[in-house]
Each structure stands twice: as structure tokens, then as C-alpha cells.
Amino acid sequence: MKKFFANLNTEKKLAGAVFILGVIAIFAGNPYGGAFIKVNEKELALSTVNNSEKISVNDLADWIIKAKADFELIDLRSAEKYNEYAIPNSQCIPLVQLPEADLLRNQKIIFYSDDDVAASQAWFILKSKGYKGVYILDGGLNAWKEKVLFPKAPINGSKDELAQFEKMKEVSKYFGGQAQTDSSVTELTPSFKLPAASTGTQKLGTAPVKRKKREGC
Amino acid sequence: MNSPFFKFNYFGMDVSLILAFAIGIGFGFALERGGFGSAKILAAQFYFTNMRVLKVMFTAIVTAMLGVYFLSVFGFMDLSLIYIGNTYILPQVVGGLVLGIGFVVGGYCPGTSVVSVSTGKIDGLVYLAGVAAGIFVFGEMFPLIKNFYSSTDMGSLTLPQFFNMSYGFIVFLVVIMALGAFAAAEWGEKKMAAKKSEANS
Secondary structure, three states: OHHHHHHOOHHHHHHHHHHHHHHHHHHHOOOOOOOOOOOOHHHHHHHHHOOOOEEOHHHHHHHHHOOOOOEEEEEOOOHHHHHHOOOOOEEEOOHHHHHHOOOOOOOEEEEEOOOHHHHHHHHHHHHHOOOOOEEEEOOHHHHHHHHHHOOEOOOOOOHHHHHHHHHHHHHHHHOOOOOEOOOOOOOOOOOOOOOOHHHOOOOOOOOOOOOOOOOOO | OOEOOOOOOOOOHHHHHHHHHHHHHHHHHHHHHOOOOOHHHHHHHHHOOOOHHHHHHHHHHHHHHHHHHHHHHOOOEOHHHOOOOOOEHHHHHHHHHHHHHHHHHHOOOHHHHHHHHHOOOHHHHHHHHHHHHHHHHHHHHHHHHHHHHOOOEOOOOOHHHHHOOOHHHHHHHHHHHHHHHHHHHHHHHHHHHHHHHHHHO
């Protein structure tokens, strides 16, 4: 037996090893990990504390302007509200339909709703399903309106803050909003007209256009 | 340890580009050392006079497949995070034929032409210029073939899904196929060598 192995050349030995691994593979099971889900409670709890899973509205605005395509923006509100106004490039998946939606696990997913609550729930649902790249738009659509569409001039702002505001003005214009230069306005009134949903690439009432994934070769 | 590392945010975009650069150099080096920088060796595969391409390819496929499979089974890798492109059966058959004809005529595939340029081969350089021109022409005429380009979409499909077999069994079948191809290649090369020496004598 020993002699038999000694007589084999390296190629034959390698071929034998590969064959054995192949046979083992028949019985080794499914590499996708099957149906069971491992929930790492500690990791979940930690990520809610240190805010690492939140995306600020300003970052998101920046990404949309730069036409970054490495994320899926999901609007969790109802279809009517979505048609009324939605952040450009978002697609509408109401929270109740989320478990059936076939979101790709290798995609960066950002949830938003009016505020953080629904987005947090959606975040938890996907996290418990083992999704890795799931994020919440910090403050939701309310923050989007407040900081991106209708930013307010800083009261007695420093030079830096004012320069920052000038930039925000341009950003809000891009998304069809209007910066509030009059700092005496303290509250957002409903009279602010939301831009029509067609300001971005997303047309009003049409199904979200599936963008080609920029991955692979 | 969890992989793929990028998807688990072990590093950002910048570091990933540096790593891609390093891996690319390793890949190019392996291709060149494997003999893939020579149009003669590559084209010989199509005439069955030199089976090196088949051997190198199957070695790479089997090594990568077994690695990915067992790393996933042991839980070191989340296979669902690995991107699998869509299958467009008709366009890919046509595209494969075009690539194959170009391969026999030119002696390179796109990747190996770059490898050959790195060693200063003029034919590789000409080939690469052709690749660039082809990409440009394709881009310009893309509106005309857009419909065909995305027709017969089967989604991101894998062999286990298509044949409705267990993943492990497909791994086994590919191993058997590779070993069979190796044996056939060795046998064929011996035959060819015998023929050649006969012709010479």
C-alpha cells in the first residue's frame, strides 16, 4: 500500500485528493446554510446603540447627486404616499410586503419611512434573516425634508456654517426643494410645496426602473 | 472570520481597490507563468496539439469550486453574498461563438492579450487595440442590439438550481468531468506525439 502511494506522481496524488473532496461534497450538504437563521443578539443590540447602521440624509443626497448605484433605496410607506412624493431612485415596498420582496442579500439596502420607526422594524426583519448591508435613513423622510429639501439658514451661524448652508442651498435646488433663508421661520408649515416626484430620475406613478447592477465582470 | 471580506465591511472601497490591484498582479503573473501569454500555446488548444489551456482552466475551476464550496459548508463564507450575474441564454451563446472565433483567429482572449502585452509581444498589442476598437463599436451600436442583449433572461441561475440537484452532487460531477478531461488530454497528447514522431521518421 505504502509502495503504491510512493509510486504515484504529484499529479496523480492531487487528482486523488480532488476526487476524494468531490466524493465528500456529495454528503457535505448545502453551502447556503439551509433555512436556519443565526441571530446574533449582541451584534444587533450593539449596532442600534452606536448608530453604525444609520445613513444621514445629507450623505444620501450626496450619493444620489453623484449617481452612486451601489445601494437600493426602499420606501416603506404606502404606494399612495410614495406616488405623492418619494426620494429619487427609491422603490416602493410597503413594510407588510417586505418579507415577500426579493431583495438581494449582497446589496446595500437603505430603508426609509416618514420617521425611523418603520425603517427600524424593516431593518430588524432583514437583519434577523441574515442580511448584512441593511441601513436606516436617519430621521426618515421628515429629516430629508427638513435638511435636504428645505434647509434653514443657521441663526447667527459661523462662517463655516454659512458656507455649509450655501452648499445645502444648491443641493436642495437639485432635488426641487427650496432653502429657507428667512431664519425667523421656526417650523415647517404644510404650505411648503413638495416637489413633484418627477424631479429625480423617478417618474411619477411609474414602476421603479430596475437599474443594472454595477457588479461582476 | 467571515467572508467575502468586502461585504462584511472589513475594509472600505479604497482598501478594496488596493487589494484588487494586488490580486490582479497575482492573477496576471499566474496566467503568464501558466503559458497564457503565448498565442501559439493558446491557439494550439483548438487544434488539440497542446492541451495546456484545458488543463490550467480545469485546475483553476476545480480549485476555486472546492475552495468556495468547503469554506461555505464550514461557515467561513456566506455564499449568498457572492454576486452571480444573470444568464441570458441566447445572447450569451452568440457572444460565446463570437469570442471563440476571435480566440482562434487572434490567438488570445481579452485577458490573455493583456498578459502578452506585458511581456512585450507585438501581436498582443495589436489584439488589445482591436479589443478597444471592438468595445467602442459595440458601445456605438448598442441601441440597435439592446433588445437582443437583454433577451431570454433567466435570472441569476446556478447549475444546482437548473438541474434541481444538490449543490454537493454538482461539485462531484464537475470534479469527475475535470478528472475525465485531464485523462483524455493526457491520452490525446501522447497520441499526437506518437503521430508526430511517426511523421518525422
